Amino acid sequence: MSDERRGGPRQGGEGGRQRHGGRQGGGSGGRQGDRRGGSGPRRQTSRNYVALSRIVALEVLQAVRDDEAYANLLLPVRIERAKLDRADAGLATELTYGTLRRRGTYDAIIELAADRPTDRIDPDALDILRLGVHQLLSMRVPTHAAVDESVGLAHKFAPWATGFVNAVLRTVSRSTAEQWETWLAEDALDEDGRLSVLTSHPEWIIRALRAALDREGRGEEIRDLLDADNASPRVNLVALPGLGLPEPAELGTADSYSPVGFTAADPLDLVAGHEGRVRVQDEGSQLAALALSRATPVRPGERWLDLCAGPGGKAALLAAEALAGGAVLVSNEAVPVRADLVRNALAAVPSEHPVLVGDGRAIADVPESAGGYDRILLDAPCTGLGALRRRPEARWRKAPTDVPELTKLQGELVDAAIAALKPGGILAYVTCSPHTAETFGSLGGALARHAGVLEQLPTAEVVQGVANTELDLAGDPFTVQLWPHRHGTDAMFIALLRKRDVAGS
Numbered sequence: 363m364s365d366e367r368r369g370g371p372r373q374g375g376e377g378g379r380q381r382h383g384g385r386q387g388g389g390s391g392g393r394q395g396d397r398r399g400g401s402g403p404r405r406q407t408s409r410n411y412v413a414l415s416r417i418v419a420l421e422v423l424q425a426v427r428d429d430e431a432y433a434n435l436l437l438p439v440r441i442e443r444a445k446l447d448r449a450d451a452g453l454a455t456e457l458t459y460g461t462l463r464r465r466g467t468y469d470a471i472i473e474l475a476a477d478r479p480t481d482r483i484d485p486d487a488l489d490i491l492r493l494g495v496h497q498l499l500s501m502r503v504p505t506h507a508a509v510d511e512s513v514g515l516a517h518k519f520a521p522w523a524t525g526f527v528n529a530v531l532r533t534v535s536r537s538t539a540e541q542w543e544t545w546l547a548e549d550a551l552d553e554d555g556r557l558s559v560l561t562s563h564p565e566w567i568i569r570a571l572r573a574a575l576d577r578e579g580r581g582e583e584i585r586d587l588l589d590a591d592n593a594s595p596r597v598n599l600v601a602l603p604g605l606g607l608p609e610p611a612e613l614g615t616a617d618s619y620s621p622v623g624f625t626a627a628d629p630l631d632l633v634a635g636h637e638g639r640v641r642v643q644d645e646g647s648q649l650a651a652l653a654l655s656r657a658t659p660v661r662p663g664e665r666w667l668d669l670c671a672g673p674g675g676k677a678a679l680l681a682a683e684a685l686a687g688g689a690v691l692v693s694n695e696a697v698p699v700r701a702d703l704v705r706n707a708l709a710a711v712p713s714e715h716p717v718l719v720g721d722g723r724a725i726a727d728v729p730e731s732a733g734g735y736d737r738i739l740l741d742a743p744c745t746g747l748g749a750l751r752r753r754p755e756a757r758w759r760k761a762p763t764d765v766p767e768l769t770k771l772q773g774e775l776v777d778a779a780i781a782a783l784k785p786g787g788i789l790a791y792v793t794c795s796p797h798t799a800e801t802f803g804s805l806g807g808a809l810a811r812h813a814g815v816l817e818q819l820p821t822a823e824v825v826q827g828v829a830n831t832e833l834d835l836a837g838d839p840f841t842v843q844l845w846p847h848r849h850g851t852d853a854m855f856i857a858l859l860r861k862r863d864v865a866g867s
């Protein structure tokens with residue numbers, strides 16, 4: 363860092379660095395008139411009032427940090443408990459998700475503005491600063507509101523750091539987001555470091571994602587992908603087919619690709635009003651389930667298995683498809699509470715659909731598997747690198763060392779699925795990760811171990827046949843890799859395989 367950029371803000375609010383002092387004061391220009399800075403219910407602290415939405419966001423950040431909480435599970439509970447109205451719930455969500463997603467960038471900015479590494483900043487003060495930087499640089503919150511509310515949070519949660527929080531945020535506020543990004547880029551050692559700090563992704567994830575794009579000859583799309591990971595995904599819905607619902611286009615705006623998917627102005631009202639037949643589900647997940655159910659015409663009496671079914675999103679769609687075609691779906695899940703979620707998800711489909719609780723690696727041994735299955739979905743446990751926009755803290759929790767353990771499990775689950783398939787039966791191997799070790803690596807391992815037994819099916823043709831409009835797919839014909847930046851879906855990987863009939867076909 364140049365001398366000009368050393369020296370950090372002095373306690374008392376003066377930034378001290380000319381280079382970071384470019385933006386004068388707060389609330390000027392387009393920022394004036396935005397009401398997000400100060401609306402909503404407030405709680406009095408020792409010194410002032412703080413909007414409850416910010417308290418909720420900070421408490422979720424603390425739980426993510428200290429208790430390994432999942433923001434997408436905890437935040438709705440905290441919003442409910444704080445009785446936030448729709449607008450404040452939206453603000454709390456944007457604050458929480460945006461701050462968690464952009465943490466890498468914000469930490470780098472805070473390090474510059476505070477002139478100290480983040481591991482030398484009190485964790486509560488650091489979370490307050492991250493929330494403040496998000497408001498200053500990524501939301502249209504007026505400077506005075508972002509700083510005052512952050513100082514108010516500091517009075518309540520980190521009273522020893524109020525002056526520090528005030529000073530750092532005032533320094534941040536004096537320069538634009540673009541100016542900070544220029545400084546971050548100048549400090550980066552190489553291209554991956556630059557992308558890492560600008561798009562808030564760990565470098566190992568950038569390398570993994572680029573490798574997956576490179577396999578398609580589309581490595582140049584990496585920046586678009588990383589940016590898409592930082593955008594809030596649309597709330598996408600599925601209308602379970604065959605259950606008497608209007609067409610997706612009558613319920614809302616039909617998806618581009620999934621024939622059973624749509625978006626709507628009031629998605630949660632629609633979910634609440636249709637007793638489980640309308641569900642929140644990513645469009646890519648819908649295509650993955652339909653790739654299996656529609657790969658070939660369904661023969662009445664077929665037996666299907668969802669091997670790793672929790673929490674049951676794809677199982678619900680498969681159960682509806684099975685009911686329509688006269689097939690039976692069995693679901694399996696290793697974790698009992700997640701098996702309960704599968705039961706809930708299946709409740710809307712009026713048919714018998716057993717839910718087993720157990721390790722999928724032993725599925726061939728359970729009595730329900732006697733006679734085998736005609737179709738199996740293996741939506742494998744994976745790093746989830748394809749759904750980073752939905753799980754905002756995930757990118758900071760995962761590590762490259764997770765990958766070998768997961769690919770080993772994926773291989774064992776594929777082997778179990780093949781053992782449980784009938785000759786001629788179809789396996790859909792699916793991951794919500796594009797990491798090539800988890801996609802082509804696990805798939806290639808299975809093809810090698812089961813040479814002569816497994817046949818790859820034209821997955822791309824099947825998925826294109828299911829889709830409303832043609833997908834821009836760039837891989838080989840036997841696999842489909844979907845992408846957030848290209849398709850607006852999670853980065854689902856789908857490969858269809860057939861177990862050869864040893865008698866000859």
Ligand SMILES: C[S@@+](CC[C@H](N)C(=O)[O-])C[C@H]1O[C@@H](n2cnc3c(N)ncnc32)[C@H](O)[C@@H]1O
Pocket residue numbers: 647669670671672673674675676677694695696697700720721722723741742743744794
């Ligand atoms: C990617 S998720 C499946 C998502 C699901 N198909 C859906 O659409 O809602 C993988 C699931 O596999 C479960 N799982 C992990 N290890 C397993 C195992 N050995 N046997 C069965 N299920 C397992 C996890 O608990 C998790 O619920």
